[in-house]
Amino acid sequence: MKIKLTKCHGSGNDFLIIDEISNSYTFTEEERANLAIAFCNRSTELGADGILFVMPSKQADARMRVFNADGSEASMCGNGIRCVARYVCELLNVEEAVIETMKANLEVKNEADIFPNIPTYLVEISPVSFQTKDLPLHVGKETLLNEKIESLHPNLEFTALAVPNPHLITIVDKATIESSVQEEISSYVNGPNELFPDGVNVSFVSILDKGSIYVRTYERGVGFTNACGTAMSASSLVSILNGFNKSGDYIEVYNNGGKVRCYVHENDGNYRIDLIGNATYVYEAFVETDLEKPADFVLLEKAMEEQEAIHYSKLQDAAQAYINEKLV
Numbered sequence: 001m002k003i004k005l006t007k008c009h010g011s012g013n014d015f016l017i018i019d020e021i022s023n024s025y026t027f028t029e030e031e032r033a034n035l036a037i038a039f040c041n042r043s044t045e046l047g048a049d050g051i052l053f054v055m056p057s058k059q060a061d062a063r064m065r066v067f068n069a070d071g072s073e074a075s076m077c078g079n080g081i082r083c084v085a086r087y088v089c090e091l092l093n094v095e096e097a098v099i100e101t102m103k104a105n106l107e108v109k110n111e112a113d114i115f116p117n118i119p120t121y122l123v124e125i126s127p128v129s130f131q132t133k134d135l136p137l138h139v140g141k142e143t144l145l146n147e148k149i150e151s152l153h154p155n156l157e158f159t160a161l162a163v164p165n166p167h168l169i170t171i172v173d174k175a176t177i178e179s180s181v182q183e184e185i186s187s188y189v190n191g192p193n194e195l196f197p198d199g200v201n202v203s204f205v206s207i208l209d210k211g212s213i214y215v216r217t218y219e220r221g222v223g224f225t226n227a228c229g230t231a232m233s234a235s236s237l238v239s240i241l242n243g244f245n246k247s248g249d250y251i252e253v254y255n256n257g258g259k260v261r262c263y264v265h266e267n268d269g270n271y272r273i274d275l276i277g278n279a280t281y282v283y284e285a286f287v288e289t290d291l292e293k294p295a296d297f298v299l300l301e302k303a304m305e306e307q308e309a310i311h312y313s314k315l316q317d318a319a320q321a322y323i324n325e326k327l328v
């Protein structure tokens with residue numbers, strides 16, 4: 001069958017959108033997982049961190065399903081939903097929309113450009129839970145807030161939260177970010193282990209300045225990515241809980257793929273986060289594939305979005321210069 005793909009990225013976290021609203025594709029669950037494994041493979045002409053299936057919805061303007069590169073399905077994707085927000089808003093010719101995700105219907109809208117000529121979308125990140133059962137994390141406690149997990153590291157203090165996909169976050173210094181510690185912990189908690197039976201996204205966060213943080217994430221189902229939108233949202237909240245920032249202030253979140261802006265809303269101990277950042281198209285492609293053997297796909301056409309890449313590279317250069325100056 002012939003499949004149309006739109007390659008896009010949010011902060012360099014890149015995805016292939018498959019539009020099941022405009023095209024009459026029907027996939028089984030196994031086929032979706034196998035398409036993700038085949039098309040996300042970086043040694044092919046495609047390659048991505050995940051596939052975003054955009055589907056019709058009975059309760060919202062569209063539905064998003066997220067498959068990681070290893071074929072596992074995630075409940076949410078912050079960078080991905082910005083790409084879906086742009087795709088759906090342009091498809092329906094609207095400025096804002098509601099997107100159905102696995103655990104919530106989320107509001108998204110077109111926003112003033114975060115940087116000149118960078119299409120920017122604001123997406124709602126919620127629900128937020130600190131209950132360990134919602135990750136799940138088996139640690140014998142209802143919550144884990146700035147606490148050590150001796151089996152992971154003797155000194156680091158972790159906070160666990162679901163937004164609603166699972167995150168494990170620690171605030172560290174530059175030397176720790178640059179060490180092998182994050183990779184070791186992340187590989188362990190994303191392999192067979194008793195703490196996180198479903199795996200977890202692991203972020204190391206550094207405070208750069210008042211109102212700005214740096215986040216590096218090892219993503220469940222993928223490995224290190226340029227950025228993870230839900231992790232940056234969760235890390236912004238953790239930076240507030242640790243007194244480095246305030247809810248009601250914008251937080252600039254720097255990452256290896258650029259930067260986003262987060263805004264944490266608090267209401268009676270309940271949180272909702274606005275994630276604001278780019279939704280950049282990379283190319284549009286058509287592939288011919290046999291759903292029984294998707295790894296043998298043939299790339300038929302690829303039309304690059306050169307201008308979007310040029311504009312985005314300026315944001316990336318500015319973000320990298322700031323990280324180089326402030327991450328000390």
Ligand SMILES: N[C@@H](CCC[C@H](N)C(=O)O)C(=O)O
Nearest residue numbers: 074077078079165228229230
């Ligand atoms: N990159 C995403 C998160 C994708 C899912 C994640 N790997 C998981 O399994 O929870 C983001 O931008 O939030």
